[in-house]
Amino acid sequence: MKRPPSLPRSTPLSALVAVLSMLSIATAAFAAPPAPTDVVAKDLPADGGGSALVTWKIPVDVEGLEGFQVWRTESVSESDSRGANERAESLESIRSAAYENEYRRLVDVEGIAPEDAAIQARAVAREAIVGNQGDVTPAETGPHGRFWVLVDTVSPDDDKLLVGQLSVSDEYQFIVYTVVKNADGSVEKSVASAATGMVLPVASFIDVKRLPLLVILVLLCGAVLFFIFWARSGRPMTIRKIAGLSAVDEAVGRATEMGRPILYVPGIQDMDDLQTVAGVTVLGRVAKTAAEYDAKIEVPVSRSLVMSAARETVHSSYLTAGRTDAYNPDLIYYVTDEQFGYTAYVSGLIVREKPAACFYMGCFYAESLILAETGNSVGAIQIAGTAMPSQLPFFVAACDYTLIGEEFFAASAYLSGQPDQLGSLKGQDVGKLIVAAVLIIGCLLATVAVVTDNESLAGAIAWFKDSVLSA
Amino acid sequence: MKRLVPIWITAIVGVVLIVANFLPGARSWGEEATTWFGIIAAVAFVLGGGSLLKVHLKKISDRNSGWAYSLIVLGTFSATLAVGLFKIGVSPNPAFPDVPWSGDVQGQGTPFWWVYEYVFKPLTATMFAMLAFYIASAAFRAFRAKNFEAVLLLGTAFIILLGRTFAGYFLTSWIPVDGPFSGLRIEEMSVYIMQVFNTAGNRAIIIGIALGIASTSLKILMGLDRSYLGGGD
Numbered sequence: 031m032k033r034p035p036s037l038p039r040s041t042p043l044s045a046l047v048a049v050l051s052m053l054s055i056a057t058a059a060f061a062a063p064p065a066p067t068d069v070v071a072k073d074l075p076a077d078g079g080g081s082a083l084v085t086w087k088i089p090v091d092v093e094g095l096e097g098f099q100v101w102r103t104e105s106v107s108e109s110d111s112r113g114a115n116e117r118a119e120s121l122e123s124i125r126s127a128a129y130e131n132e133y134r135r136l137v138d139v140e141g142i143a144p145e146d147a148a149i150q151a152r153a154v155a156r157e158a159i160v161g162n163q164g165d166v167t168p169a170e171t172g173p174h175g176r177f178w179v180l181v182d183t184v185s186p187d188d189d190k191l192l193v194g195q196l197s198v199s200d201e202y203q204f205i206v207y208t209v210v211k212n213a214d215g216s217v218e219k220s221v222a223s224a225a226t227g228m229v230l231p232v233a234s235f236i237d238v239k240r241l242p243l244l245v246i247l248v249l250l251c252g253a254v255l256f257f258i259f260w261a262r263s264g265r266p267m268t269i270r271k272i273a274g275l276s277a278v279d280e281a282v283g284r285a286t287e288m289g290r291p292i293l294y295v296p297g298i299q300d301m302d303d304l305q306t307v308a309g310v311t312v313l314g315r316v317a318k319t320a321a322e323y324d325a326k327i328e329v330p331v332s333r334s335l336v337m338s339a340a341r342e343t344v345h346s347s348y349l350t351a352g353r354t355d356a357y358n359p360d361l362i363y364y365v366t367d368e369q370f371g372y373t374a375y376v377s378g379l380i381v382r383e384k385p386a387a388c389f390y391m392g393c394f395y396a397e398s399l400i401l402a403e404t405g406n407s408v409g410a411i412q413i414a415g416t417a418m419p420s421q422l423p424f425f426v427a428a429c430d431y432t433l434i435g436e437e438f439f440a441a442s443a444y445l446s447g448q449p450d451q452l453g454s455l456k457g458q459d460v461g462k463l464i465v466a467a468v469l470i471i472g473c474l475l476a477t478v479a480v481v482t483d484n485e486s487l488a489g490a491i492a493w494f495k496d497s498v499l500s501a
Numbered sequence: 502m503k504r505l506v507p508i509w510i511t512a513i514v515g516v517v518l519i520v521a522n523f524l525p526g527a528r529s530w531g532e533e534a535t536t537w538f539g540i541i542a543a544v545a546f547v548l549g550g551g552s553l554l555k556v557h558l559k560k561i562s563d564r565n566s567g568w569a570y571s572l573i574v575l576g577t578f579s580a581t582l583a584v585g586l587f588k589i590g591v592s593p594n595p596a597f598p599d600v601p602w603s604g605d606v607q608g609q610g611t612p613f614w615w616v617y618e619y620v621f622k623p624l625t626a627t628m629f630a631m632l633a634f635y636i637a638s639a640a641f642r643a644f645r646a647k648n649f650e651a652v653l654l655l656g657t658a659f660i661i662l663l664g665r666t667f668a669g670y671f672l673t674s675w676i677p678v679d680g681p682f683s684g685l686r687i688e689e690m691s692v693y694i695m696q697v698f699n700t701a702g703n704r705a706i707i708i709g710i711a712l713g714i715a716s717t718s719l720k721i722l723m724g725l726d727r728s729y730l731g732g733g734d
Binding site: 077078079117118121122125156159160233234235236237240241243244247250251254255258300302304307308310311314315333334335337338339342343346360363364365366368369370371373374378382396399400402403417419422424426427428434435436438439440442443445446450451454455457458461462465 | 519522523524525526528538541542545546547548549550552553555556559566567570595596598599621624625628629631632635636638639640642643703706707708709710712713714715716717718719720721725726728729730
């Protein structure tokens, strides 16, 4: 056979080479990207536990590198939960299949009425589950024969990831995938990297990340203690007049003159909230004044524990006023834990009883305005105190006097007038001075960092924000 | 003694909770203390239930005004308690078909779920919805231009309200977005007021609250402030 003249003698070899080249190009175009190497995971030192640092080596010359996916093995509880879900799903499918088969057989073959067939089929389906309790096939595992949970996807420049929220009692392994974006826009993942060794994210003796908070705490508490002892040594302490607390006597007196009750609401949270404790503190003073004036004070509460504490406080106040005979524990009672159930009750009480004075002292949410406006509508003199910034505007708008945040916490010291309590307020002022100084210096430095484009200053400010302020 | 024991318990538990915040090994102590609080609160709940029954039964027996409401309270309380406690109308769990009480009492379609979904939720939503009217009446009173400060408040509120609606955008849409006066667009002014003045004021209050909480906690831990126990010794 004559060869075509246009083709050189080496055509078969060239063609083979060309085909092989094309094949290799095609293979390269669809080949999976290389996985990261040297993947290592270590427990994060000097932390509170539950964190591990995963590092890897970024593969070189990877086109269209999008980032890296870090996966971890599942914890024991996650494994149990997955097993239970798989088992439940499997049993449910067995039950429904058995029910359907039996129901069809009874209705179509034996001609039983649908209602009776459903009852009998349900019994057969139950038997089918009981007989198949152990026959649950586990789901397919992931790479390295383990189940894996995606932790995060990081950018192509990152060669490490701090993994948090791990269980301190479980050991973990990690794998990393390279993620690339192909020319056609599709996203592709490499094979899994080699799994790291087992890591147990244990807690250190002290959580170093929280040390800045400890320093702040020591400074603040030191200032408070210093001024308490300062006040005890006999130095005079003064406190500015707080209108809301000075008005307590006026409000109670008004209720006495009008012959109408006083309503006291100590918020809707439990005794583990400091606002409730502060509310019960003010209640002691209001109850004492009410006992002296022989006015009726009613305290509906939304937590049982608050009821017990409030009864104890009011009883002590009546005892101090020498009016134990007038103390009625039934006027301090539990209504409900439910926010709007409680609100409905107290609103109804205000409308029915028309108290002459209403006190709202504690932690409030959306009910604050409903209560205060209802009290306003019956013409009661109203005094509120809370440390919920979002509710303060409502109380300011609807009440006669409002204790704003720190004033509310200062109530105990203000009402007792004891030197050591007043000293604690002075210590609090030192804390405020420190905060103000940090604010001013921080603002100045941040401005200088922006104006001069100073990276080290910007880094220092970022460290302060991330480490100290978020501790 | 009646005062001393609670003060010591408060001090010890408080110190444990503070230490647990810094020493991870002691974190379980803090969790333990929180569990104790839960147990005490659960015991107190019995007292609360007793108080509820006592107050409303007394109201009914004395035929006080509104005693019928007390009857409704006790009736619905007992009915919900029975439905939840005895799992009335709850089908067994498919995994344990032979155990009659194995079903989820809060599962969809159960009577307890029905009570929550069709009685409780609409009632609470109704109470919450009333807030809209109360906000209107409170705003009407708060924004009366009685003095200079009130005028400032009214003006600021007006800008914020307009800035959150299309009317605000429409009124100043003629000001170029990227021009030197873009800050005078009402929606921009609204954002500026919220981000600068409002945030600054809010943070000042929050800092004061944080310091107040720290100081009060210290006084309670040291037993200096015992007014929440009724005061005195």
